[in-house]
Amino acid sequence: MYDAPTPGSKVDQTDIKITAKKVQVYYGDTHAIKDVDVDIVDRAVTAFIGPSGCGKSTFLRCLNRMNDTIDVCRVEGEIKIDGEDIYDRRIDPVQLRAKVGMVFQKPNPFPKSIYDNVAYGPKIHGMVRNKAELDELVETALRGAALWDEVKDRLQSPGTGLSGGQQQRLCIARAVATQPEVLLMDEPCSALDPIATAQVEDLIETLKEQFSVVIVTHSMQQAARISQKTAFFHLGNLVEYDDTNTIFTNPSDSRTESYITGRIG
Amino acid sequence: MPVFWLVLILLALGVGGYVFGRSRAMASAGGDSRKLHSLPNYYGSNVAIKALVPSFLVLFIWLIAQPMFISSQIAGQLPDDIVPEGGSIGLIMAEVRRTAEGIDAIVAAGGMTEEMASSGRADITDFTARLQEAGQVVTGTVTQPILRAAQSYRSMTATGSLAMTVVVLLMTAAGLVYGLRETFPEFRARNVVEASVKMLLIAAASLAILTTIGIVLSLVFNTVEFFRIYPASDFFGSLTWSPSFQGNSQLGIWPLLWGTLYISVIALLVAVPIGLFAAIYLSEYAPKSVRATAKPLLEILAGIPTIVYGLFALLTVGPMLVKVFGDGGLGWMQSGTAVMTAGLVMGVMLIPFVSSLSDDIINAVPQAMRDGSFGLGATKSETIRQVVLPAALPGIVGAILLAASRAIGETMIVVLGAGAAARLSLNPFEAMTTVTAKIVSQLTGDSDFASPEALVAFALGMTLFIITLGLNVFALYIVRKYREQYE
Known part of the structure; x- marks a missing residue:
C-alpha cells in the first residue's frame, strides 16, 4: 500500500510548507520560546524532540494558533504557511485550524458515535452536499486512519467505547476528514501501548504521502523510525534542526548529542 | 435546673477523667511517652469517652422516657368518667401537667410550703385561688381528681429525677474507674478513640436518615387517616x-x-x-x-x-x-x-x-x-x-x-x-x-x-x-x- 519508509531520507529542500522566523512565545512573564527559526517540509514527517518543558508542544500549538485559546499566551515573530502569515489580521484562526489539523496527546473522541466523530469537521465546514457524500468521506477518512475494518459494523456506537489505540486512530480519522494540508501531532502515542503505537506509526507513514506531518514525541526511537527531519528543542531554544539521520548519527551541537545519548532530559 | 447542673457535673467529670487518664498513662510509662502504644492524649480521651458516652446516653433516654412513663401511670389512676363527652385524655393530662407546674412555681416562689403542696387533704378552692393569685394559668376550677393527679405527678417526677441523677452519676463513676483501670502502656487507646469517632459519625448519619423516615411516616399516617374519612376516588x-x-x-x-x-x-x-x-x-x-x-x-x-x-x-x-x-x-x-x-x-x-x-x-x-x-x-x-x-x-x-x-x-x-x-x-x-x-x-x-x-x-x-x-x-x-x- 505504501513504500517502505526510509528513515532520514533526504527530502527536496525547495518544497517548504511552513516557515517560522524569530518566533517568541510568552506565557505571562515567562519567555517560553526564544527566537525559533524553522522550515517545515511538505509531504514529510518532521519530529520535534526535547526534554519535558522545552517548548516543543508550545511551538507546535503556534502552528495552528491553538495558543490563542490561552489568555496569557502571546506569540511574536512570523509563521508562514504557503507564504501566508498565519498571524496576519486578515487570517481567521478558525479557518486556519481547518487547514492545519491537530491530534492530541490523549485520545479525545467526542461523546458521539464513531460516525459523528468523523463527520464533525466536514459538517461544520460544509464540505459535503448530501448524506451520500458524507458517508463516502467518513469511509475514506476511516480507511485512511486504518480503522475502517474494525468499526465498519458499529459506526453508530459511541466513539468513547473504542480501545485507546482505536480512539487515537479515530481522532486521526477525524482530523483527516477535514482534508487538512498540515497535520500536527502532539505526542500522539504517549498514552498508547506498543501495539497501538506501531499501528499509529504505520498510519503516519501513509499520511505523509498526502500532507506534511509535524509530530512532537518523547521517544527518540519513534522520531528516528518515522521522521525525515528532526528539530531538537532545549529550554525554549531550537538547538538543532536537520535531517533525522544527521541528528541521530552526527549531531553538530553537544547538547543534542547529550540528549540523544540519554545524558540530559 | 437540675438537668443543667447534672450535665455540667458530668462534663467536669469527663474533663477530670481526661486529665487523670493522661497523667496515669504517663506515670505507667515512667514518664516516657515513647513506651506508650498511643499518644498520652488518647489515653485521656479514652477515659473521658468511657465516663461520658454511656451516662449521656442513659440521661438522654431517661429524659425522654420518664414523662411518657409518668403520664401513662397517672392516666391509669384517673377515674374513667373524668373524660368529658367528645374530649380526649390528652387534654386532661395537659391540665394535670399545668396544675403540677403551677404548684411547682408557687412552691419555688415561697407561696406554699412543700408539705402543704403535697398534702393529701389539700383544699381545692384554696389551691385554685392560690394558683390564680400567683398568676399561674389554670383553666376553670381545679377538680379533686386533677389535683390528686397533679400531686402524684409531682412526687413521681421528683423521685424520677433523683433516681436519674443517682444512676447517671454512678454510671459516670463506673466508667471513670473502668477507663482508668485499663490505662497501661500496652492498651490501644488510639484505636478506641478511632472507633468512637466512627460511631459518632454513624450516629449523625443515622439521625438524619431517621428524621426523614419520621417525616414520611407522619405524612403517611395522616394521609391514611384522611382517606379513611374521605374517599380517595373523590380526591383524585x-x-x-x-x-x-x-x-x-x-x-x-x-x-x-x-x-x-x-x-x-x-x-x-x-x-x-x-x-x-x-x-x-x-x-x-x-x-x-x-x-x-x-x-x-x-x-x-x-x-x-x-x-x-x-x-x-x-x-x-x-x-x-x-x-x-x-x-x-x-x-x-x-x-x-x-x-x-x-x-x-x-x-x-x-x-x-x-x-x-x-x-x-x-x-x-x-x-x-x-x-x-x-x-x-x-x-x-x-x-x-x-x-x-x-x-x-x-x-x-x-x-x-x-x-x-x-x-x-x-x-x-x-x-x-x-x-x-x-x-x-x-x-x-x-x-x-x-x-x-x-x-x-x-x-x-x-x-x-x-x-x-x-x-x-x-x-x-x-x-x-x-x-x-x-x-x-x-x-x-x-x-x-x-x-x-x-x-
Whole structure:
C-alpha cells in the first residue's frame, strides 16, 4: 500500500510548507520560546524532540494558533504557511485550524458515535452536499486512519467505547476528514501501548504521502523510525534542526548529542 | 435546673477523667511517652469517652422516657368518667401537667410550703385561688381528681429525677474507674478513640436518615387517616376544590395540581434558558475577572428568602403586568395576582439554581474535548453546541429537574403572587393556586385536626412529596446513566 519508509531520507529542500522566523512565545512573564527559526517540509514527517518543558508542544500549538485559546499566551515573530502569515489580521484562526489539523496527546473522541466523530469537521465546514457524500468521506477518512475494518459494523456506537489505540486512530480519522494540508501531532502515542503505537506509526507513514506531518514525541526511537527531519528543542531554544539521520548519527551541537545519548532530559 | 447542673457535673467529670487518664498513662510509662502504644492524649480521651458516652446516653433516654412513663401511670389512676363527652385524655393530662407546674412555681416562689403542696387533704378552692393569685394559668376550677393527679405527678417526677441523677452519676463513676483501670502502656487507646469517632459519625448519619423516615411516616399516617374519612376516588377524581368547614367539602386535587404544574412550567421556561445561557457565558466566554464577580452575584439570588420574592411579585411584577395585559392595555388580566406573576418571579428565583449547577457541570467537561473541536476548525459556539453541551447534558438535565422540584415545592411566591382561587383554566393571566399554598390555608386558623378539611393537607403534602421524590430519583437516574460518557 505504501513504500517502505526510509528513515532520514533526504527530502527536496525547495518544497517548504511552513516557515517560522524569530518566533517568541510568552506565557505571562515567562519567555517560553526564544527566537525559533524553522522550515517545515511538505509531504514529510518532521519530529520535534526535547526534554519535558522545552517548548516543543508550545511551538507546535503556534502552528495552528491553538495558543490563542490561552489568555496569557502571546506569540511574536512570523509563521508562514504557503507564504501566508498565519498571524496576519486578515487570517481567521478558525479557518486556519481547518487547514492545519491537530491530534492530541490523549485520545479525545467526542461523546458521539464513531460516525459523528468523523463527520464533525466536514459538517461544520460544509464540505459535503448530501448524506451520500458524507458517508463516502467518513469511509475514506476511516480507511485512511486504518480503522475502517474494525468499526465498519458499529459506526453508530459511541466513539468513547473504542480501545485507546482505536480512539487515537479515530481522532486521526477525524482530523483527516477535514482534508487538512498540515497535520500536527502532539505526542500522539504517549498514552498508547506498543501495539497501538506501531499501528499509529504505520498510519503516519501513509499520511505523509498526502500532507506534511509535524509530530512532537518523547521517544527518540519513534522520531528516528518515522521522521525525515528532526528539530531538537532545549529550554525554549531550537538547538538543532536537520535531517533525522544527521541528528541521530552526527549531531553538530553537544547538547543534542547529550540528549540523544540519554545524558540530559 | 437540675438537668443543667447534672450535665455540667458530668462534663467536669469527663474533663477530670481526661486529665487523670493522661497523667496515669504517663506515670505507667515512667514518664516516657515513647513506651506508650498511643499518644498520652488518647489515653485521656479514652477515659473521658468511657465516663461520658454511656451516662449521656442513659440521661438522654431517661429524659425522654420518664414523662411518657409518668403520664401513662397517672392516666391509669384517673377515674374513667373524668373524660368529658367528645374530649380526649390528652387534654386532661395537659391540665394535670399545668396544675403540677403551677404548684411547682408557687412552691419555688415561697407561696406554699412543700408539705402543704403535697398534702393529701389539700383544699381545692384554696389551691385554685392560690394558683390564680400567683398568676399561674389554670383553666376553670381545679377538680379533686386533677389535683390528686397533679400531686402524684409531682412526687413521681421528683423521685424520677433523683433516681436519674443517682444512676447517671454512678454510671459516670463506673466508667471513670473502668477507663482508668485499663490505662497501661500496652492498651490501644488510639484505636478506641478511632472507633468512637466512627460511631459518632454513624450516629449523625443515622439521625438524619431517621428524621426523614419520621417525616414520611407522619405524612403517611395522616394521609391514611384522611382517606379513611374521605374517599380517595373523590380526591383524585373530582375537578372541584371547595372546602367548607361546615362539612360537605369537595376536595379534588386536580385544580391545585394544575396550578402547581402551570406555574412551575412558566417558571422553568424563564429559568432554564436564562440560567443555561448565563452558565455558558460564565464558563466559556467570560474573562476570569468577570466570572469571579458575576458568579457570586448570581448566587446571591439563591440566598434571597422566598418571601421577599413574594413581595416583589405582589408589589412590582403584578402591577407591571396589569399595566400591559390588564384593562388599560390588552384586557386579559383582572388583577395583579396571576399564574404569570408567580411563574415569572419563581423563574427569577430558579435562575441561580440552573446557572450555578450547569456552570459547574460545563466546567467539568474536559478541556481536551474543546481542544479537539477547536483543532478541527470549529468556532466557540459550534464547539459549545455540538461538543460541550452534549457532554454536559445529563448533568444539565439533572440541574433542571432539581429546579423543577424546587418550583413544585415553592409556597410563599405563590401565596403572594398567584392568588388563592383553585381553578382549572388555560389563561395564564388568571389567578390560580397551588398544592403548597392550599396546604398552608387548610392548616392555618382554627382547624380541627380530625376533619377532612384539615387532614387533606397531609394527602396534598404526600402527593407533592411523591412527585418531587419521583423527579429527584429520575434526575439521579439520568445523571448516573450518562455520566460516564466522557470520563
